[in-house]
Amino acid sequence: MFILKHLFCFALKILLLRKGVIYVINTVLNADEINQLLRRYGVKFGIYKNGQFKEQFFPFDPIPRVIGADDFRVIEKGLVQRADALNKFLFDIYHEKNIIRDGVVPEDFVYISSGYLPQCEGLTPPENIYSHISGIDLVEGKDGEWYILEDNLRIPSGASYPLIARELTRMASPDVFKTNGVADNRNYANLLKDTMDFVNRGGINAILTPGRYNSAYFEHSYLAELTGASLVQNDELFVEDNMLWQKTYSGGKTRVGTLYRRISDEYLDPLTFNLESLIGIPNLMEAYRSGNVAIMNALGNGVADDKGIYYFVPKMIKYYLGEDAILKNAPTYLPFYEDDRDYVLKNIDRLVIKDVAEAGGYGVIFGSDLSDEKIENLRQTIKREPRRFIAQEVIDFKDLPILENGEQVMRKADLRAFVLSGETTRVWASGLTRFSRNPDSFVVNSSQGGGFKDTWVLSR
Amino acid sequence: MKTLNFSFSTKLTFDNYVHDHTFALRCMPVESPSQHTVSCEMNISPFVPTRNTMDSFGNTITAGYISKEHRFLDFEINGRAEINLSNPKTDFMPCYLYNSAYTVPDKALKEFYIELSENCSAETPFDRTAYFSDKISDIITYEKGVTDTKTKASEAFALKKGVCQDFSHIMLSLLRLDKIPCRYIAGLACCDGETHSWIEVWNGEKWFGFDPANNCPVNEDYLILSQGRDFGDCSIDRGVMFGAYTRQLQLITSNLTEVY
Amino acid sequence: MSNISIEHGDRLYWLGRYAERFFTTMKSLERLHDKVIDRDSEHYKKYLECFGLPDTYGDSKNFFESFILDKNNTCSVAYSLERAYDNGIVLREEISTEALAYLQLAMDKLYGLKGNSLKGLAVTLLPLQDIMFSFWGCIMDNVHSEEIRNIIFCGKYVERLELYIRLKYRYQLILREFERLCTVLNRIPENTPYRFNEKQLSVMEEIIRDSERYSDSRNEVLSALAKLFEPSKRKDLVT
Numbered sequence: 010m011f012i013l014k015h016l017f018c019f020a021l022k023i024l025l026l027r028k029g030v031i032y033v034i035n036t037v038l039n040a041d042e043i044n045q046l047l048r049r050y051g052v053k054f055g056i057y058k059n060g061q062f063k064e065q066f067f068p069f070d071p072i073p074r075v076i077g078a079d080d081f082r083v084i085e086k087g088l089v090q091r092a093d094a095l096n097k098f099l100f101d102i103y104h105e106k107n108i109i110r111d112g113v114v115p116e117d118f119v120y121i122s123s124g125y126l127p128q129c130e131g132l133t134p135p136e137n138i139y140s141h142i143s144g145i146d147l148v149e150g151k152d153g154e155w156y157i158l159e160d161n162l163r164i165p166s167g168a169s170y171p172l173i174a175r176e177l178t179r180m181a182s183p184d185v186f187k188t189n190g191v192a193d194n195r196n197y198a199n200l201l202k203d204t205m206d207f208v209n210r211g212g213i214n215a216i217l218t219p220g221r222y223n224s225a226y227f228e229h230s231y232l233a234e235l236t237g238a239s240l241v242q243n244d245e246l247f248v249e250d251n252m253l254w255q256k257t258y259s260g261g262k263t264r265v266g267t268l269y270r271r272i273s274d275e276y277l278d279p280l281t282f283n284l285e286s287l288i289g290i291p292n293l294m295e296a297y298r299s300g301n302v303a304i305m306n307a308l309g310n311g312v313a314d315d316k317g318i319y320y321f322v323p324k325m326i327k328y329y330l331g332e333d334a335i336l337k338n339a340p341t342y343l344p345f346y347e348d349d350r351d352y353v354l355k356n357i358d359r360l361v362i363k364d365v366a367e368a369g370g371y372g373v374i375f376g377s378d379l380s381d382e383k384i385e386n387l388r389q390t391i392k393r394e395p396r397r398f399i400a401q402e403v404i405d406f407k408d409l410p411i412l413e414n415g416e417q418v419m420r421k422a423d424l425r426a427f428v429l430s431g432e433t434t435r436v437w438a439s440g441l442t443r444f445s446r447n448p449d450s451f452v453v454n455s456s457q458g459g460g461f462k463d464t465w466v467l468s469r
Numbered sequence: 470m471k472t473l474n475f476s477f478s479t480k481l482t483f484d485n486y487v488h489d490h491t492f493a494l495r496c497m498p499v500e501s502p503s504q505h506t507v508s509c510e511m512n513i514s515p516f517v518p519t520r521n522t523m524d525s526f527g528n529t530i531t532a533g534y535i536s537k538e539h540r541f542l543d544f545e546i547n548g549r550a551e552i553n554l555s556n557p558k559t560d561f562m563p564c565y566l567y568n569s570a571y572t573v574p575d576k577a578l579k580e581f582y583i584e585l586s587e588n589c590s591a592e593t594p595f596d597r598t599a600y601f602s603d604k605i606s607d608i609i610t611y612e613k614g615v616t617d618t619k620t621k622a623s624e625a626f627a628l629k630k631g632v633c634q635d636f637s638h639i640m641l642s643l644l645r646l647d648k649i650p651c652r653y654i655a656g657l658a659c660c661d662g663e664t665h666s667w668i669e670v671w672n673g674e675k676w677f678g679f680d681p682a683n684n685c686p687v688n689e690d691y692l693i694l695s696q697g698r699d700f701g702d703c704s705i706d707r708g709v710m711f712g713a714y715t716r717q718l719q720l721i722t723s724n725l726t727e728v729y
Numbered sequence: 730m731s732n733i734s735i736e737h738g739d740r741l742y743w744l745g746r747y748a749e750r751f752f753t754t755m756k757s758l759e760r761l762h763d764k765v766i767d768r769d770s771e772h773y774k775k776y777l778e779c780f781g782l783p784d785t786y787g788d789s790k791n792f793f794e795s796f797i798l799d800k801n802n803t804c805s806v807a808y809s810l811e812r813a814y815d816n817g818i819v820l821r822e823e824i825s826t827e828a829l830a831y832l833q834l835a836m837d838k839l840y841g842l843k844g845n846s847l848k849g850l851a852v853t854l855l856p857l858q859d860i861m862f863s864f865w866g867c868i869m870d871n872v873h874s875e876e877i878r879n880i881i882f883c884g885k886y887v888e889r890l891e892l893y894i895r896l897k898y899r900y901q902l903i904l905r906e907f908e909r910l911c912t913v914l915n916r917i918p919e920n921t922p923y924r925f926n927e928k929q930l931s932v933m934e935e936i937i938r939d940s941e942r943y944s945d946s947r948n949e950v951l952s953a954l955a956k957l958f959e960p961s962k963r964k965d966l967v968t
Contacts, residue, residue, distance in 0.1 A: 050826055051818075051833045106563075120567050127564035127698065130525035173826075213732065221819055230821035240822050245734040248491060249534040251520040258738030259921040280493040280707045281524075291491035291709040295522050295532045 039181045040071040040412060046177040052170065055224045062222045068460035069174055070411045074424065074442040081466045084147070084155055084426065085436040087336030090326055092143045092428040095162060095313050097329040099139035102312055103129050113328050114321045115345065117396055122318065122365075124163075124311015126274060128281055132298055132308075135208040136431075139307040142204070143428040144168075147336070148406040156339045156404055158423060159319060162310040164271050167441035167461075168427050169228035172197050172235075174463045175439070192466045194439030197427070198235035204431035205238065205267045208303035212264030214238040215255060217246070219272050219288045229271050238269065248292040251299040268293075269305040277308065316399055317343075317365040340402040344395035353400040354388055360400045362387065375403070409462070411444055420444045424464060438466040470553040471689040472507075472728040475657055477664070478545030479706060480720045486538040487712030494706045495655075495695040496546055497521070497529040502556035504693055509548030515539050526652075526697040527560060542708070549728065552689040557675035564698055565650040565671065571699035572642040575623035582646045594649045594672045598679050599686075601643050606684040609636065618700065633666040633682035634700055640668050640681040641699065652696055654678065655703040657725040659690035664705060664723055667691065692725055733877065737823065738922055740816045741877060744824070745884025747813035751835075752861045753892045754806050755854050758796055762850040765789045779895050780804055793847050797854075798839070810835055824881075825871040831864035879916045883923050886910040891954055894947055900940050907937045926961050929953040 044066075053064040076084070101108050102119060109116045119125055144165020146158040175194050179186055205214040216238045218229040233240035245256050246265065254262040270277060276286040281294040296302045312318065320341045323334035342349035342360075353360060357376045364372030376384065391398055408419035422444035427437040442462040477496055498506045511531065513519065519533040535542070568574060574582065585604055591597045612630040622642040625635035637653055644651045650671040658665040658680075667680040667687055678687025695703040733741070757776075764772045773792040774784050782804070786792040800807045814832045821829055835857055846853045872878045890906045911934075914925045932953040936946045943950070 048837065049830050049834050051829060116563060120563050125564075127562060128525050128702075130562060130564075132525065226818075230819070231826065233822040234826055238822070239732065239734075240819075241734065242736065245736055247489065247534055247536070248532070249536075250518065251522065251532060255732060256735055257732045258735045259733075259918075261732075263732040279709050280491065284707065292493055292532045292534070294524075295493065295520065295530060298522050298524070299520070 042181040043071055043174070043177055044069060046181060047174070050173060050177065051227065052173055053227050055222060055226060067170060068446070069170075070444065070460050070462045071178070072410050072412060072417075073463045073465040074409060074422065075465045075467065078467045078469055080155075081438065083335065085438075087155075087334070088143075088145055088426055088428050088436045089434045090330060090332060090335055091145065091157070091160070091322065092140060092430055092434055094322065094326040094329050095143065095160060096137075096139050096430060098325050099162075099307070099310060099313050100133075100137055101329075103132060103309060108325065108328055111328070113324050114318070118315075118317045118321070118345075119312060121396070122312045122315040124274075124309070124313070124315050126309040126311075128294065129307075129309035134297075134307040135210060135300065135303040138208060138430050139310055140313070141208065141305040141307075141430050142168075142201070143430070145426050145428060146423055147426060148404060148423045151405045151407050153407075155336055156406075157319075157322070157336050158339060159316075160314040160322070161425075162314040163273060163306060165425065165427070166225045166228055166271070167425050167443075168197055168201075168437065169231045170461050171439050171441050171463045173231065174461070178463060189465070190467055190469045192438040192468045194437065194464075194466075197437050197439070198232065200429045200431075200435055200437060201232060201269075202236040202238075204429050205236065205269060205303075205305065207431040208305065209266035210301050210303055212253075212266030212302075213255070214267045214269065215241045215246075215265045217241055217243065217268055217270040217272060217290075223271070225271065232269075239265075241265075243288050243290050246290050248290060248296045251292075251296050251301055253290070253293065253296045253302040265302060267303045267305060274308045274311065277304075315365065316363050317396075320399060339404050342400045344391050344398050344400065349400075350391070350395055353391065353398075357384055357388060357391075357400070359403065361403055362391075363399050363401065365397055365399060377403075409442070409444060411446075411460070411462070413446075418448070420446065420448065422462070440464040470551055470555075472549060472551050473659070473690075473692055473725055474549050474728055475692050475723075475725050476545065476547045477657065477694070477723040478543065478721070481542045481706075481708075482718045483540050483710075483712065483714040484716045484718075485712055485714040486540055487710040487714055488536060488538045490535045490539065490542065490708060490710035492533055492542065492706060492708035494531040494533075494544060495524075495528045495703060496544070496705050497531065497694070498548070498550050498656075499527055499529070499693045499696055501527070501558045501560070501693075503552065503554050503558055505551045505553075507549040507551060509546055509550075511544065511546045513542070513544040515542070524702075526562070526695075526702055528695040528697070528703070538712075544706075550692055552692070554678075554687075554689055558669075559675050561650070561671060563650075565652050566645060566648065568642060568645045569698035570621075570701050571638050571653075572622045572645065574642045574646060575626075578623050578626050578639070578642055579646065581626070582643050585643065586647060594644075594670050595677060597647060597649065598640070598644065598651075598670050601640060601647075602679060602681045602684050605636065605639055605643075605681060609639065611636075611682060618704070633680075636681040637666045637668050638699060640679075644668075644670060652676075653699045653703055654693055655695045655700070655705060656691060656693040657723050658692075659725050659727065662723060664694070664721060665691075666700070669696070690725070690727070733880075735922075737820060738880060740820055741823065741880040742884040742923060744813060744816040744820060745881040745886075746888040747809050747816060748832075748861065748864065749885040749888040750892065751806060751809035751813055752858065753889055754796070754804070754809055755857060757892070757896050758793065758806070759851050759854060762793065776896075779897065790847075793850065794844055797847060797850075798842065798844070807839060810839060823872065823874075823877050824868060828864060828867040828871055831860050831867060835860045835864075875916070876918070879913060880923050882913045883910075883917060886913055887954065887957065891951065894951055894954075897947075900943060903943065904937060904940075907933070923958055925957055926959045928961070929956045929959065933957075 047069055048066055052067055054067050055062055055064050108114050140162040142165060144161035147155050148158055149155055216229055216233045220242055230240055241255060247254055253265040255265055256262055272288055275282045276289050278293040279286040279289045280291045297304050320343050323338060326332055326334045342353050344350040344353050360376050362374045409422040410417045411420050422442055425441040429435050442464045443459050445459050517533045517535050519531045522530050524530055585601060589597060589600045591600050608629060610630050613632055615628055616625050616631045616635050620635055622638035625631040626639050641651050652669050654667050654669055656665060669676040669678050680687050697703045761776050770789055773789045777784055795802050797806045799805050800811055802808055817829050817832050838857055886909055890910055893903055893906055917923050933950050936942050936950050
């Protein structure tokens with residue numbers, strides 16, 4: 010009665026040519042079977058379409074992105090350096106503000122940022138860690154160089170997808186892993202648990218989710234399962250005696266020592282931030298301020314992953330660590346500085362202009378898409394409000410092969426790397442590679458129909 | 470220096486039982502070089518253990534949680550404080566230079582500011598504050614009931630009416646456009662049976678108080694309960710509770726008298 | 730004691746109930762289908778009567794289609810499975826991704842069924858039953874906390890007893906399932922939400938232990954069963 014489905018296999022040869030080393034990887038990945046397994050294990054993300062919640066399967070492409078061991082060593086060093094500097098920057102901004110006093114970062118860029126929270130001034134998070142999980146987006150340029158696109162230090166998501174995809178690919182195509190020397194990425198749960206335990210103030214680890222109808226609910230519940238943390242919603246938590254508690258069904262309470270929250274700052278405590286928030290925990294700030302609970306990531310991190318602050322990250326690395334940045338930013342100009350402004354005004358038709366005040370994918374303008382009249386308007390706006398914008402060169406990034414209807418085609422892709430800061434700073438030897446399904450699009454966002462790939466880091 | 474006796478109480482009643490009630494009060498006087506609390510007693514009913522913490526703006530927050538069903542929450546403070554404005558306050562925060570949720574100016578406020586600054590020859594922050602306040606009291610009428618605690622500076626400015634809170638917000642908005650750091654104050658004033666609001670302005674070295682609703686500088690007859698960028702940072706009580714209640718009624722009484 | 734939240738306590742109980750409703754509904758429809766083949770093509774009306782439902786189906790083909798595949802029919806196999814999944818999805822860290830996958834698998838299988846495959850109902854439903862046996866095996870094996878497991882099984886056996894009574898299964902089966910339920914109930918600690926109400930349990934006990942009384946008093950048992958987890962009144966303290 011069970012019909013054996015004919016499953017077709019792909020044999021792919023990927024040549025990775027880098028720094029004189031040639032890896033030949035024979036990947037025989039069973040695409041159909043893996044996608045069936047992904048379905049079975051409910052690897053979904055939720056989206057709202059016409060006001061209705063729908064769950065979609067996240068399209069998985071079986072051809073992995075492969076990063077060679079030498080390449081990864083460089084990326085790893087660069088990411089650790091970057092995450093460390095960003096953590097030091099956050100501590101500095103909410104305490105002494107030396108970097109502003111020393112003129113490295115102009116104060117306006119800090120204080121007009123919507124991610125800067127004066128309510129966190131003087132507040133020191135447990136173990137001085139602000140960004141426990143940093144999701145750093147990179148692209149590989151056609152020149153073979155890696156560029157940082159943006160830092161996500163608030164609630165970066167996506168680690169669960171390559172994590173479960175690896176589990177399933179190993180089930181479906183064990184042979185592939187026999188010979189290729191792929192670093193096992195299934196330690197992510199341990200890295201995350203170590204981080205939660207390290208900052209824990211006494212009590213259980215809990216993951217706070219806005220609920221089942223959140224787009225990343227799969228991730229919240231999967232990470233809770235793997236780390237043994239309790240998956241909670243706000244109404245089962247309360248603050249008493251400046252400590253955070255979870256109500257239990259028998260009428261008791263259990264102390265929460267680390268709260269890995271997956272809701273944003275402004276909704277987290279209605280008594281400190283947005284009073285209208287229905288998904289927050291009242292007085293959580295008081296428990297946090299008293300040092301009785303660790304919040305992952307810390308509040309107020311938005312000031313460091315702001316579009317305007319991005320420009321200054323290499324300078325931060327120099328300032329705090331005395332080192333040169335290992336990984337490059339995309340070439341960026343701040344019209345705030347006169348030289349940069351002249352350059353931007355002159356070359357506006359081939360730059361990307363980003364409005365610092367806008368979040369997400371909004372306020373991103375490609376100069377080449379604009380009419381002459383609109384370009385002139387933009388020039389005037391930039392002259393009038395130079396602090397509102399940054400401008401970047403369009404990076405020509407390397408396309409990756411994906412399978413579409415059995416054929417191999419090339420598409421734009423980026424890489425979200427995950428850096429975990431606990432007792433030490435560690436880079437997860439994998440990452441979420443997202444690709445655009447539309448051949449002309451640079452947008453790799455999953456809510457816009459993009460898919461994902463596993464990211465293999467070779468151990469030799 | 471003046472010594473003041475203060476008392477403040479609020480009675481919050483619900484028309485049905487509520488439970489899991491979390492609250493945060495900012496009603497303990499702010500401690501600073503120019504204001505020292507000699508004694509302060511707080512009573513909360515129904516009885517509930519509370520904890521005090523200090524927020525980033527220097528306010529004492531009294532936090533509590535009542536899980537059981539109840540229909541009211543009363544709290545009162547009584548105490549004595551010494552006010553001495555000859556001791557300067559120097560606790561600066563950079564955020565006071567930037568407009569915040571309640572004070573973000575709209576087009577009308579910006580235009581009003583340009584007009585003001587063109588006609589203002591005063592140079593020091595104090596003189597400019599006095600000038601702005603004069604102009605505001607010319608065009609804004611003190612009137613109760615037209616605005617509420619959610620009214621923003623731009624909205625009150627459009628109405629040309631409001632209470633002390635609105636006067637403060639409009640002043641903050643204009644001063645910040647003028648690149649003068651300033652902050653919102655909630656507190657008690659002598660001869661005023663209600664809570665009052667005024668502002669403090671940074672003159673480059675220290676804070677001075679100004680009362681835009683009364684268009685006068687602040688003297689030692691004022692007691693500061695909380696301070697911040699705007700009303701949002703200073704609400705004397707905030708709470709979240711669960712229950713089938715549809716209305717809540719709040720009665721506030723306060724008293725501030727000089728001790729001779 | 731594990732720290733089960735109020736929300737998850739209820740979810741666990743209802744996961745047990747809906748997973749069982751899914752399974753027992755399939756089983757009973759299978760039995761019904763067997764009768765319809767050559768004995769009484771209108772026998773499905775008796776089934777509807779058990780739940781006090783009017784016949785809006787016209788014939789048994791429509792009836793079976795609706796009771797198996799219609800997500801809007803609250804007595805259908807599909808509806809129960811959806812609800813089981815709804816409860817399961819928020820319990821991943823308690824029941825494991827592996828167990829949850831069986832519910833996903835059952836959904837994929839069920840929605841893959843076409844109307845005409847219902848002709849051979851028993852064979853068609855067999856893989857779904859296989860999946861559910863695996864699901865329960867997975868719960869037994871993967872859920873380490875006995876307290877959590879007991880709540881799920883408590884829901885499961887309450888549901889089974891209720892359906893058996895409504896569907897007028899024979900007395901011996903009722904007695905057997907009642908005893909099974911009692912075993913689980915006794916494992917639920919006092920002062921937790923799924924601790925049984927002593928009064929209601931003794932009402933059920935008295936009736937079910939007496940086969941004659943049982944046949945006249947099904948509704949009494951059902952109403953006691955519905956109140957099985959009402960909090961017992963605290964004994965007033967005499968001062």
